[in-house]
Amino acid sequence: MSKFRKKKKGMPAVNTAALPDIVFMLLFFFMVTTTMRETDLRIENPRLPAATEVKKLEHKSLVSTIYVGKSKTPEKHGQSFNRIQLNDKIATADQVPAFIINARSKVSEAEVPFMTTSIKADREANVGTIIDIRLKLRDVNALKLSYSASNSSGDN
Numbered sequence: 001m002s003k004f005r006k007k008k009k010g011m012p013a014v015n016t017a018a019l020p021d022i023v024f025m026l027l028f029f030f031m032v033t034t035t036m037r038e039t040d041l042r043i044e045n046p047r048l049p050a051a052t053e054v055k056k057l058e059h060k061s062l063v064s065t066i067y068v069g070k071s072k073t074p075e076k077h078g079q080s081f082n083r084i085q086l087n088d089k090i091a092t093a094d095q096v097p098a099f100i101i102n103a104r105s106k107v108s109e110a111e112v113p114f115m116t117t118s119i120k121a122d123r124e125a126n127v128g129t130i131i132d133i134r135l136k137l138r139d140v141n142a143l144k145l146s147y148s149a150s151n152s153s154g155d156n
Helices: 019-033 093-105 109-114 127-139
Strands: 063-069 083-086 089-091 116-121 145-147
Touching: 063 093, 063 127, 083 093, 089 093, 093 127, 116 127
Parallel strands: 063 116, 116 145
Antiparallel strands: 063 083, 083 089
16 A cells, blocks of 8 residues: 555635735726816806717817806806806906917817817706807817707607
């Protein structure tokens, strides 16, 4: 008889020594690739109008967004629906050209023709305010314009 017998063992345990390395690698990847919200909304989240045909914008880095809607802070004279937000501050239509010129200065000269101005207006916002914005955009030759809308099934 032999003194040594082979003992039958089950499956060996899974080696988890590399698990913390993988977790930290994934954490680092998501920290590097995630972008934070660039602007703080000073107006209420706009309830976008519904549209039957919606096209997604391609180059988001070349898009300047103008928000139109109701202010989050209460107004004295009840004119809370005609507020324009440029970046992080409430503005007037007269400040729109300076906003566009500032955005143009941040991109290269070759990308300026591809810049788009996006208007995110609440569905109950005053059309006169949007027309004022469009006229100011025309003054600085910002003719590529996009209106943000939510997708609908077309039944409304």
